[in-house]
Amino acid sequence: MIDFEIIRSYIPLYTEALFLTVKIGWLGILAALVIGLSGAAIRHFNISILDKLVLIYVEVFRNTPLLVQLFFIYFALPKIGIKMSAEKCGILGLGLIGGAYMIETIRSGLESVAAIQSESALSLGMTKRQTFVYIILPQAFTISFPGIIANVIFLLKETSVFSTISLMDLMFTAKDLIGMYAKTVECLSLLVIFYLIMLLPVSIIGSALERRIRHAEFGN
């Protein structure tokens, strides 16, 4: 039988964990977006050596698990003198893997904007920078938007590995409570519900935003 009294008593703990997860998650995603945009711009403009570095970065971080990256940041970096709090490690880890995904998503959007678009902007006397900011980027963003939202949802779910570096996120809280009181069904049900509370609004708001953003170019 499911013990609802237990569930009720666990809710404050889960809520606290939710706030921490959301905080670290969104800070990591913000970092990922900044990295993604800069990296995609570097690749788009083909900036000599930087371009190669971005390419290597993307391949390294896309092709290793977040868990491994996080262990590296949390356990290996301190050995060579780089120490950070668990929270900062989480944000950095999420930002780095997310950045790699965002670069690819934004870059594919940039590449799908037809060359004639920048040629017409240039022929009006706009500089390369103006062309990028006012013409290419807005169109690329529209195209990349569903991919960006998919990345955001993926990254928020990936926060579950933070529990391994003893960050008290949702996953950690659930495992901890199961370890202490063995109320497995209650704890895991609450865990599912709290992940849905965190992620469903993102999906719903994401779809609504997508419709709005696409309106100019594609209608309803």
Add this chain to the structure above:
Amino acid sequence: MNELIKVDHLHKSYDQNTVLRDINLTINKGEVVVIIGPSGCGKSTFLRCLNGLETIDSGHIEVCGHEVNTTSKEIYKIRQKVGMVFQSYDLFPHKTVIENIILAPLKVQKRNRADAEKEAIELLAKVGLSDKKDYYPRQLSGGQKQRVAIVRALIMHPDVLLFDEVTAALDPEMVHEVLQTMLELAKNGSTMLIVTHEMAFARAVADRIVFFDKGDIVEETGDVKAFFDAPKTERAKNFLKTFTYD
């Protein structure tokens, strides 16, 4: 200064493939020059060289007394003097008609919004599109889009307008409205360089005809009527023959 564009010994090739061979051409203020020739003869590439969208291998291009050099900052100034309209509908799809038109005046020329909008609306009225100013490009027909593209070029007050096969992608009934707009511009004294396959239009609008073939200027004449009735060169004869059916 009567010469707006001066091209000297222009040469361009892609790898082994020569697209423009020793081109010499001068366009004077107020002149309408029409370039015709078979597909792939270098007409469009030539036009794109004039505002630095393509680099050249050797020779010189001067626009309004400035050397066209794609690596110098000057190129942005030159492009403001040279308006260009392309074959494909190249409006910015994420911006409304009026935003398409005033973007460059605001960002490039730093004009104030009210002033730019006022002029945009006047120009739209001239091409019969005042009611479309808040439409998105997807809501317009091909002919309407091209007329907006022309307005977008005009609002920069260019010294010369380049038209690169602007009616080639249009349905026949739309071609007329676009050509009519261009004819008006010609009548008002605009300097224009037009690449087109519309021979009747070329005949009506041109002060001078330049016939390109395989990267060369084969024939160039101010006697437009004579060119169409009895071209001097064999190559022009054969080209013009492809437009008649008997």
